[in-house]
Amino acid sequence: MVGTTLACALGKNTKLANKTILLLEGSKQFQWEPKEQYSNRVVALNLNTKSLLSSIGAWNHIAAVRYGSVKSMQVWDAVSDAMIQFNQDDYLDNVAYIVENDLLLHSVNRELAHVQNVNVLYQAIVDSLKLPDVNSDTSKVLLENGKSFTCDLLLGCDGANSKVRKTMGVQYLSWNYNQMAVVATLKLAENVDDDHNTVAWQRFLPDGPIALLPLRKNLSSLVWTTTPNNAKTLLSLPEEQFVDEVNSAIWKEYPKRSIVSDVMKGFDRFLEILRLPSNAVRQLPPNVSGIEEGSRAAFPLGFGHATKYFKPGVALVGDAAHRVHPLAGQGVNLGFGDVSCLNEILGDAIYCGSVIEDVDNLRKYETERQRHNIPTMLAIDGIQKLYNTNLTPVVLLRSVGLQFTNALYPLKVTKKLYFINVYWYPSNRGI
Numbered sequence: 534m535v536g537t538t539l540a541c542a543l544g545k546n547t548k549l550a551n552k553t554i555l556l557l558e559g560s561k562q563f564q565w566e567p568k569e570q571y572s573n574r575v576v577a578l579n580l581n582t583k584s585l586l587s588s589i590g591a592w593n594h595i596a597a598v599r600y601g602s603v604k605s606m607q608v609w610d611a612v613s614d615a616m617i618q619f620n621q622d623d624y625l626d627n628v629a630y631i632v633e634n635d636l637l638l639h640s641v642n643r644e645l646a647h648v649q650n651v652n653v654l655y656q657a658i659v660d661s662l663k664l665p666d667v668n669s670d671t672s673k674v675l676l677e678n679g680k681s682f683t684c685d686l687l688l689g690c691d692g693a694n695s696k697v698r699k700t701m702g703v704q705y706l707s708w709n710y711n712q713m714a715v716v717a718t719l720k721l722a723e724n725v726d727d728d729h730n731t732v733a734w735q736r737f738l739p740d741g742p743i744a745l746l747p748l749r750k751n752l753s754s755l756v757w758t759t760t761p762n763n764a765k766t767l768l769s770l771p772e773e774q775f776v777d778e779v780n781s782a783i784w785k786e787y788p789k790r791s792i793v794s795d796v797m798k799g800f801d802r803f804l805e806i807l808r809l810p811s812n813a814v815r816q817l818p819p820n821v822s823g824i825e826e827g828s829r830a831a832f833p834l835g836f837g838h839a840t841k842y843f844k845p846g847v848a849l850v851g852d853a854a855h856r857v858h859p860l861a862g863q864g865v866n867l868g869f870g871d872v873s874c875l876n877e878i879l880g881d882a883i884y885c886g887s888v889i890e891d892v893d894n895l896r897k898y899e900t901e902r903q904r905h906n907i908p909t910m911l912a913i914d915g916i917q918k919l920y921n922t923n924l925t926p927v928v929l930l931r932s933v934g935l936q937f938t939n940a941l942y943p944l945k946v947t948k949k950l951y952f953i954n955v956y957w958y959p960s961n962r963g964i
């Protein structure tokens with residue numbers, strides 16, 4: 534998704550019109566046919582990503598087919614009463630859009646087909662790379678089929694196992710979460726019309742969060758983080774039993790610690806005194822009645838971050854540079870953020886008479902993106918760790934934190950959800 538979008542954005546950038554772009558894709562040429570059944574691989578896209586996809590013309594193709602609208606979102610803790618909600622009212626647009634990975638790629642490919650200065654080679658598996666050194670200013674890419682290419686700037690968008698990153702030899706900080714994400718397409722029991730399945734639900738269970746992302750009437754996409762053993766069991770269960778497990782994960786009552794409940798009640802009263810919204814308007818999640826046949830799958834989860842995103846003549850983009858836990862639905866959004874940033878920096882550089890491989894531009898890209906990516910990644914990893922324990926003081930801390938964040942209306946709207954920089958300014962809630 535990231536590499537194809539980057540090629541399309543660079544190819545459509547008029548400031549880069551005299552550059553030739555070659556996209557090397559290891560897999561077969563991607564063919565997409567409209568199907569009634571939804572794919573089990575979807576991503577929640579934020580508004581910046583929607584703007585990027587609109588700017589290259591791909592969003593129109595997505596909108597003409599289908600997407601799920603997230604108009605509100607409820608996130609809650611299974612072992613306490615803490616909860617946070619996001620509503621469309623807080624934003625000018627939807628909170629997020631749920632799009633199938635395949636449809637997104639197909640939509641970008643449709644635009645890419647009309648871009649004159651981009652060539653795409655499929656089944657072009659990169660075997661080895663030679664990066665610029667004292668003897669050469671260009672990178673050389675050797676494919677498994679024996680073909681080779683040289684370029685002034687090599688952009689590695691080759692995913693979490695990036696060969697480009699490994700060849701660059703940059704430090705890569707990584708760990709596995711020892712968790713798997715089980716995905717499936719769920720049928721919802723409630724007979725809601727299209728407008729009503731617009732809530733994204735996420736419940737933090739002791740083993741990891743379970744999330745339901747709306748696709749359309751009565752259909753949602755499941756992302757359930759759990760232990761590898763449980764994931765294996767969930768994949769092997771008969772479908773009816775799997776549905777029971779999903780309902781139990783959404784609805785099961787966990788024992789609540791009295792100290793946490795007491796502090797939460799006291800905290801609610803404190804919020805009321807401050808005239809901040811307390812824990813009053815909890816919505817009930819839907820019941821699941823079935824799953825789309827064959828839609829179950831599981832993916833290992835990990836964290837990874839390259840300490841450097843560039844070296845002379847080469848840069849990393851998307852999961853090749855950074856990999857996050859899907860609990861906040863940010864992975865590919867970070868990658869698309871890289872795309873927007875790099876496209877702008879390279880366009881401006883060429884417009885100002887610079888060369889495409891100029892390291893100052895690549896450094897600027899790295900600085901801008903790391904300023905954004907690192908805090909986001911640390912916040913996501915912090916939340917994973919905060920919710921991966923049942924220690925009472927931690928449950929207490931996170932519950933009060935979540936409730937407090939929910940109460941701070943301006944904090945949510947500025948999307949500084951995970952950073953409690955307490956600042957007060959007048960709002961329509963009387964603070």
Ligand SMILES: Cc1cc2nc3c(=O)[nH]c(=O)nc-3n(C[C@H](O)[C@H](O)[C@H](O)COP(=O)(O)OP(=O)(O)OC[C@H]3O[C@@H](n4cnc5c(N)ncnc54)[C@H](O)[C@@H]3O)c2cc1C
Pocket residue numbers: 534535536557558559560575576577578657658659660690691692693696714716756832850851852853859861862863864865866867868
């Ligand atoms: C369960 C789950 C749910 C997720 N949900 C969300 C979400 O809601 N929102 C969100 O923003 N993110 C989400 N993500 C993260 C998102 O899926 C990834 O961030 C995204 O797929 C990364 O895209 P990419 O293009 O950078 O890398 P990849 O998708 O890994 O693509 C890498 C590309 O490089 C090619 N390639 C690799 N090696 C070679 C080679 N040697 N030669 C040639 N080509 C090669 C591959 O064929 C592929 O096309 C989720 C992830 C998971 C696992």
